[in-house]
Amino acid sequence: MLIPVKGIGAFREQFGSGVTLELSNPPYTVGHLLDVLQQRYGVDFAQQVLPAEGQENVMALLVDGRSITSQQGLDTPLKEGEQVYFVVMVAGG
Numbered sequence: 001m002l003i004p005v006k007g008i009g010a011f012r013e014q015f016g017s018g019v020t021l022e023l024s025n026p027p028y029t030v031g032h033l034l035d036v037l038q039q040r041y042g043v044d045f046a047q048q049v050l051p052a053e054g055q056e057n058v059m060a061l062l063v064d065g066r067s068i069t070s071q072q073g074l075d076t077p078l079k080e081g082e083q084v085y086f087v088v089m090v091a092g093g
Helices: 010-015 030-041 043-049
Strands: 002-008 019-022 059-063 084-088
Touching (some): 002 010, 019 030, 043 059
Parallel strands (some): 002 084
Antiparallel strands (some): 002 019, 059 084
């Protein structure tokens, strides 16, 4: 199953204009996608994406424009062709 992945902000540097990753074995979830990304980009990538215990998350992960926190978190299922976006959250005024 092919999943397009794009990065916004600091993650654009990681993914350029975007990458398409193949998930070869079920379950097809955001957590599975993160495992594939960690294998490809290393442990440093995973540490950027998933906060350590007690730390606040500084990025949002969107599947077709919807945050995974409003869905099933890392267990959010993925369907063929759904766009996954990594977005650094920014605050200001």
